[in-house]
Amino acid sequence: MDVKISTLLNATQRWEGFVYEHTRLVRASGGLRIEVDVRAHKQRAAKCSQCQGVAPGYDHLGQREWMGIPMWGIDVLLRYAPRRVTCPTHGVIVEHLPWNEGKHPMTVPMMVFLAQWARRLSIKEVGEVFRVGWQRVFQAVNWVVRWGLEHRTLSGLVGLGIDELHWGKGQRNKMYVTLIYQVDQCQRRLLGIVRGHAQKDLRRGLRRLGTEALASVRYVCSDMWKAYLKVIPQFFPGAVHMIDRFHVTQLLNQAVDKVRRLDMATMKGRPQAKRIKGLRWTILRRFSRVRGRARQALTRMMSARLATGRAWQLKEAFLHFWSYRSTRCAREFLRAWVSRAKRSRIRPMRKFAETLQRHERILLNWIQARDEIMTGAVEGLNNKCRVVTRRAYGYRSFSVLEVMLYHTLGKLPIPEFAHRF
Ligand SMILES: [Zn+2]
Structure with missing residues (x-):
């Protein structure tokens, strides 16, 4: 049996109340094109696009294409002249078309199709592969994301992660985004994105999730950014607030790196300078993971009696903190480490130690509550966000970034169809 195009269309996308009438293969300027004429089923009445209630016909509008x-x-073009109906509630109104969404020039399955590809490729690449341009792909993703945000469920949130990302140039507030994640045992996903990382920005992001969704939150994980530290206890008075391990490690590494750079500057021209040269990443890595030549270079650096060596030792010693199960023991360790770092007379390390001292309680909360949240989740999501940000960076607009982040990390539901393309 020969398969007609209408047979394929009926097998994959059947719209209740409508039939595929004629299909044509047209040679157009851009190559081949399949044109599909759709008509309303004669025995079915039209429906109101607002309430989807059956309504008598009023008139016909001009032909539209999707x-x-x-x-x-080969490009496929659906053509149909929509009817207007007289709805008892909504008056004269255009009929309900199951494949249509507002003024979008694409069918709903086409938007979902493009959006699914945009999870694997950049929107620019999807636009190229399907010859529709990145704007169309973005429109499609944007619609699918809005749909997903409307249809997602936010009940049962237990652990939240709050994180920031620098995405533009410069240090102005709007060059940051605040990200809110779910990081408990049930789910890890991105829940919210707001521009800026000031107090008002985090408040806005949390409010958007709704007080009802936030009522079940028992653990909140964040970095040591002042604005977040202030807002979190206000929003979640009964929750355990903890500092994420990933952020502490990041801060410690920054301190060690600063010491290395200071050493480089003061030792310039002296033989010791050679000992630290090219060791930036080796120094930041855990010693147990450093092998071979890098390990030798590290040992040579240690014998050069530089501040970098002492900072490195402090960094390695601090690792032990994360292995504690008892808050009491962890506190003892932390206090001993802090006083050792403060005595080291290395400024960046002293500053770091003071920061830890100031946040002792929320740091120890991590030891106490770490089993309740997915401890690596914030770091994992942060890394993925960076990848998406880099991909979306070319478009330089916050709305593109926002949509792409939700799309790739929000685990949003998408409209389901019987056929999967
Ligand atoms: Zn109606």
């Missing part, structure tokens, strides 16, 4: 999912790389 881009459908391409077949064999």
Whole structure:
């Protein structure tokens, strides 16, 4: 049996109340194109696009066209002249078209199709592969994300992670984004994105999730950014607030790196300078993971009696903190480490130690509550966000970044169809 295009369309996308009438293969300027004429089923009444209630016909509008999912790389164009109906509630109004969404020039399955590809490729690449341009792909993703945000469920949130990302140039507030994640045992996903990392920005982001969704939160994980430290206890008075391990490690590494750079500057021209040269990443890595030549270089650096060596020792010693199960023991260790770092007379390390001292309680909360949250989740999501940010960076607009982050990390539901493309 020969397979007609209408047979394929009926097998993959059947719209209740409508039939595929004629299909044509047209040779257009841009190559081949399949044109599909759709008509209303004669025995079915039209429905109101607002309430989807059956309503008597009023008149016909002009023909509209929608881009459908391409077949064999050939563009598919759906054509239909929508009717207007007289709805008892909504008056004269355009009829409900199951494949249509507002003024979008693409069918709903086409938007979902493009959006699914945009999870694997950049929107620019998807635009190129399907010859629709990145703007169309972005429109599609944007619609799918809005749909997903409307249909997602936010109940049962237990652990939240609050993180920031620098995405533009410069240090102005709007060059940061605040990210809110769910990081408990049930789910790890991105829940919210707001521009800026000031107190008002985090408040806005949390409010958007709704007080009802936040009521079940028992653990909140964040970095040591002042604005967050202030807002979190206000929003979650009964929750355990803890500092994420990933952020502490990041801060410690920054301190060690600063010591190395200071050493480089003061030792310039002296033989010791050679000992630290090119060791930036080796120094930051855990010693147990440093092998071979890098390990030898590290040992040579240690014998050069530099501040970098002492900072490195402090960094390695601090690792032990994370292995504690008892808060009491962890506190003892922390206090001993802090006083050792303060005695070291290395400024960046002393500053770091003071920061830890100031946040002792929330740091120890991590030891106490770490089993309740997914401890590596914030770091994992942060890394993925960076990848998406880099990909979306070319578009330089916050709305593109926002949509792409939700799309790739929000685990949002998408409209389901019987056929998977
Ligand atoms: Zn209606």
